Amino acid sequence: MAYLSDIEIAQQCKMQPITEIAKAAKVDEKYIEQYGKYKAKIDLSLLNDTDRKDGKLVLVTAITPTAAGEGKTTTTIGLADGLKRIGKDVTVALREPSLGPVFGVKGGAAGGGYAQVVPMEDINLHFTGDFHAIGAANNLLAAMLDNHIQQGNALGIDVRKITWKRCVDMNDRQLRFVVDGMGGKANGIPREDGFDITVASEIMAVFCLANSITDLKERLSRIIVGYTYDDKPVTAGDLKAVGAMTALLKDAIKPNLVQTLEGTPAFVHGGPFANIAHGCNSVMATKLALKMGDYAITEAGFGADLGAEKFLDIKCRMASLTPDAVVVVATVRALKMHGGLDKKQLDTEDLVALEKGIPNLLRHVSNIKNVYKLPCVVAVNRFPTDTDAEIDFIIAKCKELGVNTVLSTVWSEGGKGGEDLAREVVRLCEEEKGDFTFSYELDGTIEDKIEAIVKKVYGGDGIAILPNAKKQIAQLESLGFDKLPVCIAKTQYSFSDDPTKLGAPENFTVTIKNVKVSAGAGFIVVMTGDILTMPGLPKAPAAERIDVDENGKITGLF
Numbered sequence: 001m002a003y004l005s006d007i008e009i010a011q012q013c014k015m016q017p018i019t020e021i022a023k024a025a026k027v028d029e030k031y032i033e034q035y036g037k038y039k040a041k042i043d044l045s046l047l048n049d050t051d052r053k054d055g056k057l058v059l060v061t062a063i064t065p066t067a068a069g070e071g072k073t074t075t076t077i078g079l080a081d082g083l084k085r086i087g088k089d090v091t092v093a094l095r096e097p098s099l100g101p102v103f104g105v106k107g108g109a110a111g112g113g114y115a116q117v118v119p120m121e122d123i124n125l126h127f128t129g130d131f132h133a134i135g136a137a138n139n140l141l142a143a144m145l146d147n148h149i150q151q152g153n154a155l156g157i158d159v160r161k162i163t164w165k166r167c168v169d170m171n172d173r174q175l176r177f178v179v180d181g182m183g184g185k186a187n188g189i190p191r192e193d194g195f196d197i198t199v200a201s202e203i204m205a206v207f208c209l210a211n212s213i214t215d216l217k218e219r220l221s222r223i224i225v226g227y228t229y230d231d232k233p234v235t236a237g238d239l240k241a242v243g244a245m246t247a248l249l250k251d252a253i254k255p256n257l258v259q260t261l262e263g264t265p266a267f268v269h270g271g272p273f274a275n276i277a278h279g280c281n282s283v284m285a286t287k288l289a290l291k292m293g294d295y296a297i298t299e300a301g302f303g304a305d306l307g308a309e310k311f312l313d314i315k316c317r318m319a320s321l322t323p324d325a326v327v328v329v330a331t332v333r334a335l336k337m338h339g340g341l342d343k344k345q346l347d348t349e350d351l352v353a354l355e356k357g358i359p360n361l362l363r364h365v366s367n368i369k370n371v372y373k374l375p376c377v378v379a380v381n382r383f384p385t386d387t388d389a390e391i392d393f394i395i396a397k398c399k400e401l402g403v404n405t406v407l408s409t410v411w412s413e414g415g416k417g418g419e420d421l422a423r424e425v426v427r428l429c430e431e432e433k434g435d436f437t438f439s440y441e442l443d444g445t446i447e448d449k450i451e452a453i454v455k456k457v458y459g460g461d462g463i464a465i466l467p468n469a470k471k472q473i474a475q476l477e478s479l480g481f482d483k484l485p486v487c488i489a490k491t492q493y494s495f496s497d498d499p500t501k502l503g504a505p506e507n508f509t510v511t512i513k514n515v516k517v518s519a520g521a522g523f524i525v526v527m528t529g530d531i532l533t534m535p536g537l538p539k540a541p542a543a544e545r546i547d548v549d550e551n552g553k554i555t556g557l558f
Contacts (some may be wrong), residue, residue, distance in 0.1 A: 006112050006558045010120035013261045022257060025091055025265035025292040026052070033254065035128050038119050041254040042267075044212065047287055054290040055089075056324040056429040060299040060379075061308035061368075063361050064502075065492050067343050068333040071112065071381040071411060075329045075418075076299040078115035078410020079379075079425065081262040082418025083295050088426065090264060091293030092117075095271035095281045095301065096131065096256070097124050098199045100171040100535055102557070103543035110268075112558070113411035115418070117258050117266045121554045130207075130269070131169045131198050133252035137220075137245040138167045138201045144241045145225050146181065149189050155238055156228040159191045163516065164225035165533075169198035173536030199273045200533040205521035207249065208270035208282040209318055216253060217246050223520035233479060235519070255285040262415050265292065274301025275492045276533050278310040278523070283319040295429070302492040304328060304364040309457050312372050313438050314485045314523055322436045325428035326368045326376045327421070329408075330361045332386040332394070338503045349387040358397050359504035363459055363495065365403050371439050371456050375432035377424045378405040442483050446473050446515065449486045450526055454510045458495045465512040469527075472515040481517045481524060490528040497529035 004012075018040045022032050031049075033041040060076040073094065080092040094117065097109035102124050110116050110123045117123055126132070142164055149157055168175065175195035181188030198204060202223055210216035221237030228234060236242055255269040269285035272278055279301030280286075289296035300307030308326070316322065332354065333346040339357030341350060361378065368376040378398050380391065395405040406424050409417030440452035447465065454460040465473070476482060493499035496508045514527040537543070545556035 006116060007120060007555065009114060010116050010118050010261070011553070013118050015118055016259060016263050018257060018259070021259045021263065021265050024263065025257065027257070027292060032257075038258065039122060039128060040257045041128060041251065042257055042288060044254055044284065047284065047291065050291050052291050055294040055296050057286075057290060057321060058295060058297045058325050058327065058425055058429070059308060059311060059323045060297060060327045060329060061304040061364070062302070062329040063334060063364055064303040064305065064338065064494060066334040066337040068331060068337050068346060070329050070331055070334055072299055072329045073109065074112040074115045074411050075327065075379050075381060075408055075421075076297055077111040077117060077260050077266070078408060078415060078418035079327065079421050080264045080266070080297045081115065081260050081415025082410070082422035083297070083425070084262065084264050085415045085419055086422050086426075088422070089294040091289040091296050092260065092264060092266045093281050093285045093289040093296060093298040094266060094268045095299070096127055096268055098131065098197065098271055098273070099125070099169045100197050100199070103537070103546070104171045104535065104541055105538050114261060114414035115410040116261050117268060118261060119258070121557055123258060123268060124557055127268075128256050130252040130256070131271075133248050134201060134203050134207055135167050135169055135198045137248045138198070138203045140245055140248065141223070141225065141236055141239070141241050142166045144239050146188055148239055155234055156230075157226050157234050158229045159189055161231075162191065162226035165194050165196050167196045167198045167201045171197065171535040171537045173534065176532070176534045194534070196533040197535060199271055200276045202518045202521055203245075204270065204272045205277050205518055207253065208272055208278070208280065209315065209521055210253065211283050211287070211319065213246065213250065213253065216249065217242055219520040219522070220245050221520075224517060231475070233519075253284070255282060255288050274307040274310065276489045276531055278314050278487055278521075279307040280311045280315050283315065286319070286321065295425075304367060305457055305495055306490070306492055308368070309439065309453065310487060313440065313453075314487060316436075317438060317485060318522060323374055324434070325425055325432075326374050327379050327425065328361065328364050328368060328376060329379050329381060330394070331381045331383065332390045333383055335361060335394070340502070347385040349390060351389060351393060354390055354393055357503055358394065360495075360502070361394070362397060362401060363504040365398060365401055367457050369401065369403065371437070373437045374434040375428040376403050377421070377428060378403055379408045379421050380405055381411065382407045382409050442485060446476065446482050446486065446524055450488065450512060453486065453488060458510065459504060459506060460496060460508050460510055462509050463512055464509045469512045469515045476515065476517050476524065479517075481519065484517070485523045486526050487518070487523040488526045488528060489531045491531070499529075
């Protein structure tokens with residue numbers, strides 16, 4: 001049987017005008033700024049003007065990712081469409097895709113099959129220009145920093161202690177380490193420099209955590225770009241860059257409204273990576289979704305140890321949000337890979353591999369229930385090759401933890417395949433009350449907080465801090481940053497900092513290599529393992545398969 005590609009399915013969809021979607025989301029026309037027929041930005045004043053009570057907040061997360069795929073975004077969208085089909089007033093809040101993965105390994109990132117947000121091509125490419133604005137603000141700050149040094153360096157910035165990098169929203173390994181300012185005195189001060197991918201920029205984190213233009217400006221002003229010769233931090237505020245940076249971001253900061261294939265309102269806004277940043281869409285998009293729907297469905301990046309941990313410990317703490325229910329997405333295929341099977345061996349029943357791999361799912365579920373104390377359901381994304389015996393095995397194991405398992409077929413059936421999951425989510429929201437608890441409190445030391453996550457969430461024995469990181473922690477404590485939450489950058493492929501340790505590894509320590517502050521975002525970034533803030537393209541990048549015909553129709557985008 002030949003399946004349609006995601007882009008073919010999306011292009012067959014008859015989209016509703018965005019004004020109709022806005023009506024469904026109870027957004028008055030005066031708050032809409034249209035970007036063509038099918039996209040709009042929503043004016044921030046709506047959040048202050050509406051007197052609607054917040055709806056229920058549902059987080060969708062997943063097991064540790066594998067090459068087999070889990071379908072978290074697809075499940076998020078299908079669940080929202082399923083809730084709509086059973087008569088609920090629902091909105092969805094998602095991250096915007098980065099161009100890096102779109103042209104790299106993954107292809108498009110707007111859901112899949114019959115559970116997508118559209119217009120799919122726009123969302124995956126330039127969309128409404130938010131990421132370009134974030135990159136421009138980042139690079140304006142870099143330009144003003146180097147210009148300050150060139151024009152006499154009144155602040156006494158030590159060029160060896162500059163921490164601010166330039167950025168571009170593309171996978172480009174050539175730019176990780178560069179030397180710039182070459183060519184003589186008129187062309188700047190020669191120094192080592194480098195680029196991050198835009199989604200790893202602190203501007204992205206600031207953008208996604210700000211709750212107003214005023215808050216955005218305050219956060220931007222706190223961004224540390226480097227240190228003086230006597231180790232005093234230098235900020236964007238010191239460089240007088242904040243007003244101009246905010247001017248570049250004033251339209252981008254407004255959440256984007258689009259729709260699912262089934263016409264459910266979707267707020268798609270912001271998109272930090274979850275392995276190197278906090279991995280959630282903007283606070284303002286989430287708050288809009290909560291105001292405009294009785295149920296707001298959102299997701300956090302990668303596995304629950306990364307995206308969900310940061311959503312709960314950072315975003316919910318900063319934005320005073322409390323989830324009502326959590327969905328953990330898994331597939332039989334991915335769990336068999338955690339049990340040691342090769343990707344080519346997944347189509348045959350293998351309960352032995354499934355038994356070896358299922359501890360990964362159970363640890364994620366236990367964290368949600370027992371560490372964060374939130375109601376939880378497991379959504380198994382069903383594939384045609386999954387056998388009843390494999391599905392029954394997962395159901396029985398989750399039952400032992402007091403968690404229900406629901407089969408999801410949203411990829412092939414859209415909202416219809418998410419109705420059972422929707423009913424279980426409604427039941428959790430209405431019948432089971434959580435006792436939301438963070439995995440650590442802010443008054444501990446930086447080391448205490450890192451250790452709490454490693455022991456409670458990852459299942460490790462503790463941490464090993466390298467001498468350089470110890471010095472960095474001491475400096476941050478002396479500057480008064482020790483009461484901030486921590487954002488751990490680690491591999492997405494394991495609970496540990498070693499991507500080869502699949503399943504639910506035990507008896508491991510996590511090595512802390514570098515610790516820095518994102519003072520504008522308001523968290524400490526903790527680097528473990530080999531985390532790249534500028535990815536590279538693979539041997540056969542997705543970009544090679546993308547094309548456009550003379551009518552402007554795009555093909556090959558996943």
